[in-house]
Amino acid sequence: MDEIREELVTNETEQNDDIVIKVDNLYMKFNLDQEKVDNLKEFFIRKIKGTLKHNQFVALNDVSFELHKGDRLAILGFNGAGKSTLLKAIVGVYKPTEGEVFKKGVIAPLLELGAGFEPNYSGRENIYLYGAILGYSREYIASKIDEIIEFSELGHFIEVPVKNYSSGMRARLGFSIATAVDPDVLILDEVLSVGDAKFRKKSLAKVRSLFDKGVTVLFVSHNIDQVKEICNKAILLEHGTIIAKGDVNDVAAVYEEKMAKPKAKKAKAVVVPLTDKEKKEEKKAVADAEAAYERIKHYEDEVVVKMAQTDEAEKRYEIYLNIKSAYMSEKLSKDDFIKEVDHLLEMDFSNETSSYETPHVNKLEERLKKIDN
Secondary structure, three states: OHHHHHHHHHHHHHHOOOEEEEEEEEEEEEEEEOOOOOOHHHHHHHHHHOOOOEEEEEEEEEEEEEEEOOOEEEEEOOOOOOHHHHHHHHHOOOOOOEEEEEEOOOEEEEOOOOOOOOOOOEHHHHHHHHHHHOOOOHHHHHHHHHHHHHHHOOHHHHHOEHHHOOHHHHHHHHHHHHHHOOOOEEEEEOOOOOOOHHHHHHHHHHHHHHHOOOOEEEEEOOOHHHHHHHOOEEEEEEOOEEEEEEEHHHHHHHHHHHHHOOOOOOOOOOOOOOOHHHHHHHHHHHHHHHHHHHHHHHHHHHHHHHHHOOOOHHHHHHHHHHHHHHHHOOOOOHHHHHHHHHHHHHOOOOOOOOOOOOOOOOOHHHHHHHHHO
């Protein structure tokens, strides 16, 4: 039946050359395992016994629409509505559980900008890699590389490994590569907020320039003003189901109306007041902690200064906080606290046999247990 449906969708779409994307009765279902299965053997044993239990989550429920060449479709919905799942099903990241997706032409997906980059390669090397993922030849990318580098504004960082890039730099490079090519379909998932205000303005201008070439656009965004400016059509998803579709202004009005509805008030937590006995105990604990700190606060100032003058000062200070915590919780007497701190200040972190080994996962807990005993 699925093969017959796929053939019908393909034939119908081929007859209409104007249709670029057709989504037909699309379902995406995911299994949510209730129990952890650590290995394949255990999986098959439970499968045979019928003890493997899971819930099914329907991310997309009977979604259908079609896009003609030059259409610009906004996909609206609250978080968790299924917007990104729908885009990934269209691109081919996910295989639909049921239904069909027909598409033709070159698709440039800007879903998770920078996904697919090799962190140890430079920005320049990743341009060729990313271009290959999009289906372009090395020669074609070579003809575009100067344009890509200039648009990304990465300058000399283009020769630096991508693992040293910030998330914004990665996103800018991904956007620059995807929009430097000449796609038939451009898929944008919350990517026009990349970079600073200047780069966002330039990104929007770049996308608009593609409209003049008749590019078809699928656009996901929570920015309604931007949606109205870019798109002419829209669909509104709610829990994976299309609840409105048509002209962008009409669908945006439904979305804004839903946004304006007040959320159900959460039940107020019941606060049980402390008993008089509990209040006294709490007050005593606070007073004891304050008194304990008073006894060492001048000593602590001196210790911190000494620590700052040693190697590995940051690691020593972290260990010091553990010792101080033990003292404040009365696991250590003041004398034992001072002994531990003196020991810490004298330790040679380069000595592997030290009782405070490096890295600073140390033997303090073991020493404290001995003191407790």
